[in-house]
Amino acid sequence: xxxxxxxxxxxxxxxxxxxxxxxxxxxxxxxxxxxxxxxxxxxxxxxxxxxxxxxxxxxxxxxxxxxxxxxxxxxxxxxxxxxxxxxxxxxxxxxxxxxxxxxxxxxxxxxxxxxxxxxxxxxxxxxxxxxxxxxxxxxxxxxxxxxxxxxxxxxxxxxxxxxxx
Amino acid sequence: xxxxxxxxxxxxxxxxxxxxxxxxxxxxxxxxxxxxxxxxxxxxxxxxxxxxxxxxxxxxxxxxxxxxxxxxxxxxxxxxxxxxxxxxxxxxxxxxxxxxxxxxxxxxxxxxxxxxxxxxxxxxxxxxxxxxxx
Ligand SMILES: Nc1nc2c(ncn2[C@@H]2O[C@H](COP(=O)(O)OP(=O)(O)OP(=O)(O)O)[C@@H](O)[C@H]2O)c(=O)[nH]1
Ligand SMILES: [Mg+2]
Numbered sequence: 001x002x003x004x005x006x007x008x009x010x011x012x013x014x015x016x017x018x019x020x021x022x023x024x025x026x027x028x029x030x031x032x033x034x035x036x037x038x039x040x041x042x043x044x045x046x047x048x049x050x051x052x053x054x055x056x057x058x059x060x061x062x063x064x065x066x067x068x069x070x071x072x073x074x075x076x077x078x079x080x081x082x083x084x085x086x087x088x089x090x091x092x093x094x095x096x097x098x099x100x101x102x103x104x105x106x107x108x109x110x111x112x113x114x115x116x117x118x119x120x121x122x123x124x125x126x127x128x129x130x131x132x133x134x135x136x137x138x139x140x141x142x143x144x145x146x147x148x149x150x151x152x153x154x155x156x157x158x159x160x161x162x163x164x165x
Numbered sequence: 166x167x168x169x170x171x172x173x174x175x176x177x178x179x180x181x182x183x184x185x186x187x188x189x190x191x192x193x194x195x196x197x198x199x200x201x202x203x204x205x206x207x208x209x210x211x212x213x214x215x216x217x218x219x220x221x222x223x224x225x226x227x228x229x230x231x232x233x234x235x236x237x238x239x240x241x242x243x244x245x246x247x248x249x250x251x252x253x254x255x256x257x258x259x260x261x262x263x264x265x266x267x268x269x270x271x272x273x274x275x276x277x278x279x280x281x282x283x284x285x286x287x288x289x290x291x292x293x294x295x296x297x298x299x
Pocket of ligand 1: 011012014015016020030032033034035036037060061063116119120144145146147148
């Protein structure tokens with residue numbers, strides 16, 4: 001039997017949520033930015049030791065503002081992927097904002113943080129400091145690059161593995 | 166840019182109409198709205214002369230239309246070769262997992278929750294213009 005799980009992506013505009021979803025689902029990447037409006041769905045089956053998990057990825061439009069009733073998007077999520085852009089300090093600091101929206105509603109959902117665009121820059125001091133605070137909030141923190149593919153499949157596999165035991 | 170909105174709620178139409186004129190004056194854009202309010206009206210366009218449908222850049226559809234639902238509308242729309250590539254976008258006031266999945270399974274381009282404030286409606290229109298406008 002195959003199980004299906006809803007995974008939501010959260011984070012600022014332009015941090016790479018759609019790029020990560022596309023890299024995961026289709027193994028593709030584009031340098032062109034096309035803003036997500038509302039939510040886009042991606043789907044892929046992850047194989048784990050002879051078990052299969054169907055991940056339905058909800059790639060939700062980024063930014064604090066436009067999401068007028070965020071709970072409608074996140075409702076029923078089994079896993080939450082927070083994404084920031086390591087070359088953009090504000091996006092790193094804003095992670096705590098997204099975390100606060102969902103932490104009470106989804107205490108049991110697995111939460112991982114992706115430090116995306118690792119191909120672009122080194123970690124700034126702000127980034128390093130923020131990581132110290134985030135270490136205890138997330139089940140995992142993973143360096144990713146949607147561009148090179150670094151860490152992307154690992155992140156989704158890690159989430160999926162949580163659903164089969 | 167031509168947007169066809171399938172929407173039976175006059176209040177929602179009024180808000181979008183206002184938001185579009187705000188955006189048009191802000192961006193000096195020329196977004197032109199057309200509204201279809203009933204299934205009957207939609208079917209008529211589909212059955213007879215599709216000229217109005219063909220010239221749209223996007224379709225913005227509610228999910229709840231008396232007598233049918235948005236996904237069924239989209240399926241009948243996308244049956245036509247000359248219409249299949251026009252992005253069909255859902256713009257609804259509630260969001261249910263199965264409905265969203267169903268919509269994407271049948272070729273939806275986006276799925277947007279109707280914002281509450283006028284300002285946020287303007288932002289949605291701006292984003293639609295940015296992504297689909299040229
Ligand atoms: N160099 C580099 N660029 C990236 C990476 N991930 C995304 N990008 C680029 O960053 C821009 C934004 O990426 P998106 O995936 O659209 O960002 P998003 O988070 O989905 O943005 P919204 O839909 O507005 O919330 C695009 O131009 C991508 O090509 C990455 O890992 N490395
Ligand atoms: Mg996006």
